[in-house]
Amino acid sequence: MNLPVLILLPLLTAVVILLMRNATQVKWAALAGAAAQFVLAFALLFAFRSERAAGNEAQMLFELQYNWFPAWHISFHLGVDGISVAMILLTSFVVIAGVLVSWNVEKMTKEFYFLLILLSLGAYGFFMSLDLFILFFFLEIAVIPKYLLIGIWGSGKKEYAANKLALMLMGGSALVLVGLLGAYFGSPTKTFDLMTLSQLNIPVSVQHICFPLLFVGFGVFTALFPFHTWVPDGHSSAPTAGSMFLAGISMKLGGYGCLRVATYIMPDGAKEYANIIIVLSAIAILYGAFATMMQKDLKYINAYSSVSHCGFVLLGIGMLTKTAMTGAVMQMVSHGLMTALFFAVIGMIYERTHTRQVNEMGGLLKVMPFITTVLFIVGLCSLGLPGLSGFVAEMTVFMGSWQNTDAFHRIATIAACMSIVVTAVYILRAIGQTAMGPLKAGYENLTDATWNEKAAAIILIAGIVAIGVAPFWLNDLVSPATEIIMKKLAAVTAGM
Template sequence: MNLSILLLLPLAFSLILLFVKGQKQVRAVALTAAVAQLALSIVLLFQFLAERAKCNSAFLFESNYTWFKQLHINYHVGVDGISVAMILLTAFVVLAGVLVSWNQEKLYKEFFFLLVFLSMGAYGFFISLDVFTMFFFLEVAVIPKFLLIGIWGSGKKEYSAMKLALMLMAGSALVFVGLTGLYYNAKGAVSFDLVQLSMHPFSPAVQKMFFPFAFIGFGIFTALFPFHTWVPDGHSSAPTAASMFLAGISMKLGGYGCLRVAAYLMPDAAHYYSTIIIVLASIAILYGAFATMMQTDLKYINAYSSVSHTAFVILGIAMMTKTSINGAVMQMISHGLMTALFFAVIGMIYERTHTRQVAQLGGLLKVMPFISSIFVLVGLCSLGLPGMSGFVAEMTVFMGSWERAGTFYHFATIIAAASIVVTAVYILRAVGSAIMGPMKNNDYLQLTDAAWNEKTAAVLLMVGILLMGLAPFWLNDLINPGTEVIMQKIGMIK
C-alpha cells in the first residue's frame, strides 16, 4: 500500500470542500472524507498484518523520495505497528468528530475544511520517517487548531487559541533546535532520515545537549508538567470536534515524538534524564488529578484529567522497560479514544442544556438515557474499570514501571497508581451529580436524547474502547514488534 494516499486523500477532500456549496453537500463531502479515511486505515491495518507476517523489517510500506537534495532532506514514509495504531486512532476520532459537528451552522465550510486538513497533518506526522517531514507536519497541525478554537470556540476563546498556538509553536521551536543539532552531529551521515540517524551513535555529550530540546519540545505537545497550561484552556474553549481532535490526537503527536525521536535517537540521554522526567510525570499525574477535583466545569474536568492521564505516557516512556513503553503506547490509544468520547458526550450535553457546570446539571439519565449511559461508561473507563481500555493501558504502565528495579522507581509507580483513587473520586462525583440525582431544572424535561449522528459517533468510539479493553492482546501484538525495535536501542544502555 502506498502510504502517500493517506496524505493525498484528506488533501483532495479538503480541496473539494472549497468548491462545494450548501451545508448538506459540505457535510456529505466531509463525512465521505472521514469514512474513506477510516476505510483506508482499516485496509492499512490488515495489509500491514499480512505483510509483517511475511517479512521482518522494522518499517513497512516504505517509500523514499529525494526532496531537497542539497540539504539531504527526503520525503521518507513508512509505518510500524505503533504508527498503524496511531493512524487507526486518528481515523476513528476524525470520523466521530465530523459526526458530532453534523449540525454545524456557523461557517460550516471552513470548519470542515480545517478539520479535514488537520487530519492530514496528523497522518503525515505518523507516517514520516524523516524528521524534517515529521516536523513539517507537526507544525502544519498548529494553525488549524488556532482557527478552530478562535472562530468556533466558546468562553475566552481568543485567549485560549493564542495561548495554545504560541505554546505549541514554542514546543516546535525547541524540537527544531534539537533536530538541527542531530543533523549536524551525525558525522558522515548528515541527514534528517530517522532510520539513518538511528544507526548513528551520537556521543553522550551531544545527546545530553539536544535531548532536552527534543523531549521538552514534544513534551509541550503532550502536556508535560510544567508546560501543560495550554491544555485546560485550549480544550475547554474549543468546539467539540476540535476538543476531540486536540485531546484525542494532537496530544499524542507529542507522546509519539518523545518516543520515536527523543528517546529512540538519544537513548543515553533518555537514560540520563529519566529521573527528572519521572519526577515531572509523577507531579503531573497527582497534580492533574487533584486539580480535576476542584473543577466545576465538565470540560475542565476532562481537560485536567487529560493532563493526569497523558502523564502516564511520559512515565511509561521514561521508565524505559519494554512493558512500560508498550503501556505508554497503549495509554496513548486508550486515552485518545476515551477522551474524544468524553468530549463528544460533554458537547452533546452542552448543546442541549447550554451549561457545562456540574452544579446546574442533574438527573439527566431520565431524559437522555443514551447520552447519560455513554457518559457513565466513559467515566468508568477513565477511572480504570477492568474490561475497558483505560484499565489495560494503565495496568501495563504500572507493571512496566514496577519492573524497573530501584526504590525511587517503585515509589514513583506507587504514586502513579495511587492517583487512580483520586480519579475515582472526581469521576464518580461528576457522574453522581450531573447524571444521577434529582432533576435540578425542569426545563430539561423537554430535552431530547442523542440523534443518529451522535449515536453513531459514540458507538464508534465505544466499540474501540471495549475492543481494546476486552481483547487487549490484538493491540499488544500490533505494537509489540515496534517497541522491540526501540527497546533494542534503549536496552543496550543497561
Template sequence: MQTDWTIYSALLGAAVVMMLPREARGLIRTVALLTGLVGLAVALVDYFHYDRIVHTLIAETGSGMVWLRDRPWIDALHSRYHLAVDGISLPLIVLNGFVCVTGILFSWNIEHRTKEFFAFFLVLIAGVYGVFMAMDLFLLFVFYELAIIPKYFIIAIWGSTRKEYGAMKLVLYSFLGSALVFIAILAAYFAAGGQTFNLLELARHPLARDTQIWIFLLAFVGFAVLAGMWPFHTWAPTGHVAAPTAASMLLAGVVMKLGAYGCLRASMMLFPAGLDYWKWWLAGLAIVGILYGAAVALVQKDFKFIIGYSSVSHMGFVLLGLVTLNVLGVSGAVLQMFSHGIVASLLFAVVGRMVYDRTHTRQLDELGGLRKAIPFACVTFVIGGAASMGMPGFSGFVAEIQVLMGAFAMSPWLALGAALSIPITVAYILNANNKVFMERDDDGGHHGANDPGHTAGHDLPPIT
C-alpha cells in the same frame, strides 16, 4: 500498503471543500464525511493487512517497518519524502481516522462558515497522518506544524468560552515546543555531519553522549509540551474548554498523541544516552502531572474542565511509561495513547454534543437528573468513565497496569506515586456522574434537555 493515501485523501478533500459554494452546506458536510471515511477505511485495511504479515516481515527483514514512499524532496538539505509505518504508528493512524469521522459527525450542526471549518479540520487531519508516517526529521516537522496551525483558527472562530485566549495560549505553547524541536532537529543534523535527516540513518550512527544529553532534553521537552507534560500543561484544559466539540475530541484524542509519539519516535530513538541521563527527572515530572491533573479535575465545577485535566493526568501515564526503558512500560504507554484517544474523544462528545448542546451549561451545580432526559448520554458517560478509571475489561486497565508494572521495575516508588491517582480518578468521575446525571432538580431533571436525535455517538462506546 497504501497508508499514505490517508494524507492525500484528506488534503484533496480539503481542496474540494474549499471549491464548493459556501451555501452548499449539505454537500460540504458530505464531502468531508466521505473523505474521513476513505481515510479510516484505508487505515483499517492496512492495519489488518499488517497484522497478517508482521511476523513474516520481521523474519525476513529483522524489522517491523513497512516502507511506503522514499523520494527526493529538498536536495539542498538532504531531506527526502520518506514515509513508513509499523506496529506503533498504524494503531495511531486508525485512531486518527476514527476520531476524524466521529468529529465530522458531531460537527454536523455547524452553520457558521461551514466550508472553512471542514477545510481546516481536514488539513489538521492530514498533518496528523503525516506525523505518524514521516521517517525524515524535517518532513516530520513540516507535518507537525501543518497539524498545529489549523487548531488556532478552529478554536478562535468556532470555539466558545474565552475562545481567542484559549486559541492563542494553545498556539503559543505549541510553537514554543516546536521551536525546541526544530533546534534539536538542526543540532542533530549538523552534529551528524549534515548529510541526512533520515531517522533510521541517524539512529544507526549515534552522537557522542554529551551531545545526546542536551539535544535529547530539547527534543523531548519540545514534543512533551504538546503531550501536556507538567508544568507545560496549562494550554490543554484551556484549549479543550474553548474548542468546539470536534476540536476537543481531536486535541485530546489525537493531537496530544503527536507529542508523545514524537518523544518516542524521535527523541528516544535518536538519543538513548540522553534518555538514560534524564529519565529520573522526567519520571518525576510525569508523576507530578498524573497526580496534579487528577487532583485538579476533582475540584473543578465545569464539566469540560474535568475531562481536560483528566487528559493531563492520563497523558502523564504515557510519559511515565515511555521513560521506564522497559518493554512493559513502553508497550503500556503506546496502548494508553490509543486507549486515551478513544476514551477522551468519547467523553468530550458527551460533554459537548450531548449535554452542553441541550442544556447550554457545563456547570455541575446547574445540571442534574439528566439520566432521564438524555439516557444515552448517561450510559455513554458511564462506559467512558469506567474506561477512564481503568476498570478491568477496558483498554485503560490493560494500558495502566502495564505502565505501573514497568514503573515498578524502574522503582516501586514511581509505581506507588502513579497508583495514587487511581482513587482520585474514581472520585472525580463518580462525582461528575452524580452531579450531572444522578442528582435531580425539583422538576426531576434539567428542563432544557431532550434525548439526542443524532446517533453519531452510538459507534463509540464498544471500542473503549
C-alpha cells in the same frame, strides 16, 4: 499499501469541501472523506498484519522515499511500524467521530470542515514520516487549523485560549527544531533520516544537549508538567470537534515524538534524563488528578484529567522498560479514544442544557438515557474499569514500571497508582451529579442523541471495548516496535 494515499485522501477531501456549494453538501463530503479514511486505516491494519504474518520482519513496512530538497539531504520518507499503525487507527476513529459530532455547526460550515480535515492530514503525515524534516513539517502544519478552530468556533475566552495554545505549541516546536538541528549537525553524516540517524551513534555530548530540547519540545504537546497550562484553556474553549482532535490526536503527536524521535535516536540522553522525566510525569499525574477534583466545568474536568492521563504516557516512556513503553503507546490510543468520546458527550450535553457546570445539572438520565449511558461508559473507562481500554493501558504501564526494582521507581509507581483513587472520586462525583438525582427544572423537554451523535459514540465505544476486551491484538501490534527501541537502549547500557 501505498502510504501517500493516506495523505492525499484528506487533501482531496479538503479540496472537494472547498468546491461544495452549500452546508449539506459540505457535511456529506466531509463524512465521506472521513469514512474513506476510516476504511483506509483498517485496510492498512490488515495489510500490515498480513505482511507480518507472511514473515516480513523489516522494521518499517511499506517504505517509500522521494528526494525532497536534496541539498539538505531531506527526503520524503514514509513508512509504518506497529506504533504508527496504532496511531493512524486512532486518528481515523477520532476524525470520523469528530465529523459526525459537529453535524450541527452552522457558522461557516465550509471553513470548519476544511480546517478539521486539514488537521487530520497533519496527523497522518506525522505518524508516517521517517524523515525528521517532514515530521516537523507535519507537526507544524496543524498550528493554523487549531488556532482558527478555537478562535472562531470556540466559546468562552476563546481568543485568549487560541493565542496561548498557538504560542505554547510553537514554543514546543521551536525547541524541537533546535534539537533536530543538533541531531543533524551533531551526527557524523548530515542527515534528517530517522532510520539512518538511529543506526548512527550520535555523540553523547550532543545527546545530552539535544535530548532535553526534543523531549521538552514534544512534551509541551503532550502536557508535560510544567508546560501543561495550555491544555485546560485550549480544550475547554475549543468547539466539541476541536477538543476531540486536540486531546485525542494532537496531544498524541507529542507522546509519539518523545518516543520515536527523542528516545529512539538519543538513547544516551534518555538514560541520563529518565529520572527527571519520571518525577515530572508523576507530578503531572497527581497534580492533574487533584486539580480535576476542584473543577466544576465538565470540559475542565476532562481537560485536567487529560493532563493526568497523559502523564502515564510520559511515565511509561521514562521507565525505560519494554512493557512500560508498550503501555505508554496503549495509553496513547486508549486515552485518545476515551477523551474524544468524553468531549463528544460533553458537547452533546452542552448543546441541550447550554451549561457545562456540574452543579447546574441533575437527573439527566431520565431525559437522555443514551447520552448519559455513554457518559457512564467513558467515565468508567477513565477510572480504569477492567474490560475497558483505560484499565489495560494503565495496568501495562504499572507492570512495566514495577519491573524496575529500585526504591525510586517503586515510589514513583506507587504515587502514580494513587491517582487512580482520585480519578474514581472526581469521575463518580461528576457523573453522579449530572446523571442521577432529581431532574432539574427546565430540562424536562430535552431530547436524546440524534443519529449522528449515536453513530459517533458507538464508533468510539467500539474502539474502547475492543482494546479493553481483547488487548492482545494491540499489544502484538505495538510490542515488536517498542522492542526495537528497547534494544537500542540496552545497547547503550552494554556499552557503558
